[in-house]
Amino acid sequence: xxxxxxxxxxxxxxxxxxxFGVLGIFLYFSLENIVLESIxxxxxxxxxxxxxxxxxxxxxxxxxxxxxxxxYSKRSDQYFQIIQNSKIVEKSESLxxxxxxxxxxxxxxxxxxxxxxxVLYNITINKDHLVIECAQDIESKVDFLKTYLSILILSxxxxxxxxxxxxxxxxxxxxxxxxxxxxxxxxxxESNLFHSHIDENVVDELKPLAVSFNRTFERLDNAFTKQKQxxxxxxxxxxxxLSVILMETEIALRKQRSIQEYINTINQIKxxxxxxxxxxxxxxxxxxxxxxxLLEKKTLDIKEIIQRSSALLKDxxxxxxxxxxxxxxxxxxxxxxxxxxxxFLNLIDNAIKYNKENGTIDIMIYPEKRVEIIxxxxxxxxxxxxxVFDKFYRxxxxxxxxxxxxxxGFSLVKEILDLHxxxxxIDSTPNMGTKVSILF
Ligand code: ATP
Ligand code: MG
Numbered sequence: 001x002x003x004x005x006x007x008x009x010x011x012x013x014x015x016x017x018x019x020f021g022v023l024g025i026f027l028y029f030s031l032e033n034i035v036l037e038s039i040x041x042x043x044x045x046x047x048x049x050x051x052x053x054x055x056x057x058x059x060x061x062x063x064x065x066x067x068x069x070x071x072y073s074k075r076s077d078q079y080f081q082i083i084q085n086s087k088i089v090e091k092s093e094s095l096x097x098x099x100x101x102x103x104x105x106x107x108x109x110x111x112x113x114x115x116x117x118x119v120l121y122n123i124t125i126n127k128d129h130l131v132i133e134c135a136q137d138i139e140s141k142v143d144f145l146k147t148y149l150s151i152l153i154l155s156x157x158x159x160x161x162x163x164x165x166x167x168x169x170x171x172x173x174x175x176x177x178x179x180x181x182x183x184x185x186x187x188x189x190e191s192n193l194f195h196s197h198i199d200e201n202v203v204d205e206l207k208p209l210a211v212s213f214n215r216t217f218e219r220l221d222n223a224f225t226k227q228k229q230x231x232x233x234x235x236x237x238x239x240x241x242l243s244v245i246l247m248e249t250e251i252a253l254r255k256q257r258s259i260q261e262y263i264n265t266i267n268q269i270k271x272x273x274x275x276x277x278x279x280x281x282x283x284x285x286x287x288x289x290x291x292x293x294l295l296e297k298k299t300l301d302i303k304e305i306i307q308r309s310s311a312l313l314k315d316x317x318x319x320x321x322x323x324x325x326x327x328x329x330x331x332x333x334x335x336x337x338x339x340x341x342x343x344f345l346n347l348i349d350n351a352i353k354y355n356k357e358n359g360t361i362d363i364m365i366y367p368e369k370r371v372e373i374i375x376x377x378x379x380x381x382x383x384x385x386x387x388v389f390d391k392f393y394r395x396x397x398x399x400x401x402x403x404x405x406x407x408x409g410f411s412l413v414k415e416i417l418d419l420h421x422x423x424x425x426i427d428s429t430p431n432m433g434t435k436v437s438i439l440f
Pocket of ligand 2: 346349350405409
């Protein structure tokens with residue numbers, strides 16, 4: 001009852017019923033009018049013929065010809081009567097002892113259980129006002145109109161039924177693409193998202209729906225795939241340090257060891273556990289950022305943020321004997337202070353870690369709200385450039401073994417910058433250095 005199909009069908013029926021109904025009524029009354037008009041005209045002609053027989057000299061003494069007598073004879077279904085001063089002064093033989101009712105205008109009356117059409121014709125003779133009433137039995141015409149009405153009603157009913165069926169057919173065709181879309185959606189599950197596709201070759205009105213569903217499928221599929229990949233990566237990353245811990249303890253327990261050997265093992269376990277703790281803490285940060293809806297935004301001085309971040313990393317900079325330099329005049333941004341600090345801590349940390357002894361780190365601040373972090377480090381191989389934002393990705397495994405890291409820094413940075421609608425770009429030449437640009 002509440003379906004589009006039923007409603008469309010109902011509206012279709014109501015509209016076609018109204019249209020055909022009005023058309024039927026119009027057709028019936030038009031024909032009735034035409035029939036009555038032709039009868040009236042014929043009767044008036046007859047009244048006029050009678051009027052010509054009224055002799056001016058003899059007054060209303062009528063001289064009927066044989067023909068007229070025959071026309072209005074006893075058995076005839078045609079009648080007339082002449083009225084003077086509301087009195088019937090002459091009438092046809094066909095009326096016998098009856099008389100026609102005195103009427104004011106042409107009308108249909110019932111006379112001897114039969115429909116009778118009656119018209120008036122006024123004449124004045126010698127200042128005498130006479131009314132000639134002419135009438136005719138119209139039973140056959142009424143029967144004809146009744147038959148016409150029945151045929152009309154049947155035809156209209158048939159037309160309504162046919163058009164309703166046609167409407168149902170059209171509604172079915174129109175709803176087919178919607179049915180198809182809902183069928184595809186009803187069969188959706190996490191595993192077949194990738195293969196789910198709605199045919200976009202549909203009517204114009206449904207095209208945006210199909211396109212946006214397909215986009216949603218794609219996005220959902222991407223999100224599911226990413227999530228699966230993330231879980232797999234996390235498990236893998238945690239498995240390695242856990243295996244190290246297990247191996248170390250097993251070796252240590254195999255036989256009696258010296259105190260120093262136990263101390264070494266415990267230290268190894270401590271270091272590995274710290275690495276695991278680092279992974280888990282960074283993951284928590286990432287998840288927290290991914291779920292952040294409300295940023296604690298305030299106006300920040302970018303130069304001040306960069307200075308504070310680099311101050312926290314001062315020891316590492318000095319340790320590697322790097323020349324650290326900030327250039328350009330500051331600009332203001334509306335951002336979450338802790339998160340933006342996190343961005344610069346990560347990027348400067350990378351510029352330190354992947355630099356060469358006695359290298360340089362230049363931070364350039366441009367008025368178009370752009371910051372560049374340029375280092376003279378080992379650079380990133382070209383084929384790794386577009387993967388550094390992947391979680392746990394570390395370029396060039398041989399060198400990353402020597403440099404500590406989880407491969408999560410860039411993911412974190414990207415996530416935070418996305419939240420602030422800022423862009424990040426990396427430009428790097430192996431063995432020459434790396435330039436990371438941020439556009440707020
Ligand atoms: P962490 O999670 O501790 O930051 P990470 O530094 O290895 O670990 P990312 O900061 O995400 O992880 O960097 C990913 C990889 O990109 C690094 O492993 C490194 O190979 C490369 N990389 C990042 N910054 C630089 C840089 N300035 N110069 C050279 N390589 C870099
Ligand atoms: Mg890093």
